Amino acid sequence: MFEKLAEKSLNLMGWELDNHWDLNVDQCVMIAAPHTSNWDALYARLALKALGVNVRLTIKDSYMKLPFGPFVRAMGGIGIDRRVKQAGQERPSMVQLMSDLFKTHPRAC
Numbered sequence: 515m516f517e518k519l520a521e522k523s524l525n526l527m528g529w530e531l532d533n534h535w536d537l538n539v540d541q542c543v544m545i546a547a548p549h550t551s552n553w554d555a556l557y558a559r560l561a562l563k564a565l566g567v568n569v570r571l572t573i574k575d576s577y578m579k580l581p582f583g584p585f586v587r588a589m590g591g592i593g594i595d596r597r598v599k600q601a602g603q604e605r606p607s608m609v610q611l612m613s614d615l616f617k618t619h620p621r622a623c
Contacts, residue, residue: 521564529557533565540621543612559589570619572612592619 521531555571562569568590575593577586592615598605 517564517566520560524557524560524564527557529561531561531564541616555589568621570621572615 524531559569559571570590570592572594573586573591575595577583578591578593594608594611596605596608596611
């Protein structure tokens with residue numbers, strides 16, 4: 515039901531989808547660039563939902579709090595906290611954090 519609603523929403527905005535997605539993929543990394551606005555995430559999420567792809571996305575952890583948190587979680591958001599945990603410690607790299615996420619989320623695509 516949500517797939518059809520997402521597809522109709524995109525059609526109303528003038529988008530057309532061409533489905534060449536392999537749904538047998540468990541983990542992957544997709545990069546959307548360049549970002550022209552924050553609306554890019556909404557359009558991409560609608561398109562992937564219309565295609566039946568269960569997406570998880572990483573976002574700065576501060577967006578996981580109110581007022582945006584419930585909406586971001588519903589869109590598949592996973593908060594990334596890159597703050598230093600203890601004095602003198604280096605900030606974790608995004609590569610290391612993504613590697614850790616793949617270990618804890620077996621279906622991360």
